[in-house]
Amino acid sequence: MMNWLTSQDFSFSHIVPVLASIPWGIYAIAAYCLLNFMVLARFMSRLRKQKAKIHSQKRRIHDLEDDVRSLYDSGTTLGSKIHSLEKAYRVLKEQQEKLTLKEPSQQAYRNAIKAIHNGEALSQIAESSGLSRGEVELLKLFQKNTDSPALKEKLSSVD
Numbered sequence: 001m002m003n004w005l006t007s008q009d010f011s012f013s014h015i016v017p018v019l020a021s022i023p024w025g026i027y028a029i030a031a032y033c034l035l036n037f038m039v040l041a042r043f044m045s046r047l048r049k050q051k052a053k054i055h056s057q058k059r060r061i062h063d064l065e066d067d068v069r070s071l072y073d074s075g076t077t078l079g080s081k082i083h084s085l086e087k088a089y090r091v092l093k094e095q096q097e098k099l100t101l102k103e104p105s106q107q108a109y110r111n112a113i114k115a116i117h118n119g120e121a122l123s124q125i126a127e128s129s130g131l132s133r134g135e136v137e138l139l140k141l142f143q144k145n146t147d148s149p150a151l152k153e154k155l156s157s158v159d
Contacts (some may be wrong), residue, residue: 109139116140 108129115125116139126133 112136112139113143116143 108131112125112129112131115128122133122136122140126136129136
């Protein structure tokens with residue numbers, strides 16, 4: 001048996017009568033199948049692209065969820081830090097107010113003790129320090145009755 005593809009006398013003229021004997025309905029079915037195959041191939045290509053796009057978008061959503069979670073956590077941490085700073089601020093403010101309230105009166109007593117030590121008149125000391133005359137007299141009595149070295153050292157440190 002001779003192979004018709006390798007024979008010297010091969011020509012398409014032998015094939016044409018064979019194709020001519022096939023009914024046109026089969027050609028139509030073959031063309032329809034080929035068209036469906038092409039549409040299916042295009043659909044599969046688009047489907048692969050859509051799957052890749054969906055995968056990319058899911059990855060992006062996951063990244064955004066992580067970002068939102070991080071922002072929420074840092075916001076919560078920041079909120080608690082702000083709360084503790086506000087609390088510390090209130091405590092410091094109260095302490096400062098207490099010191100501010102104490103400071104002028106302590107300064108007035110210091111100034112009065114200095115003035116008594118310098119021998120100024122009691123009425124002048126009361127007027128300049130803002131203390132009552134009774135307080136100034138009490139300070140003078142205290143200074144007169146206590147002539148200890150510790151008190152002298154304390155008075156010298158006030159200078």
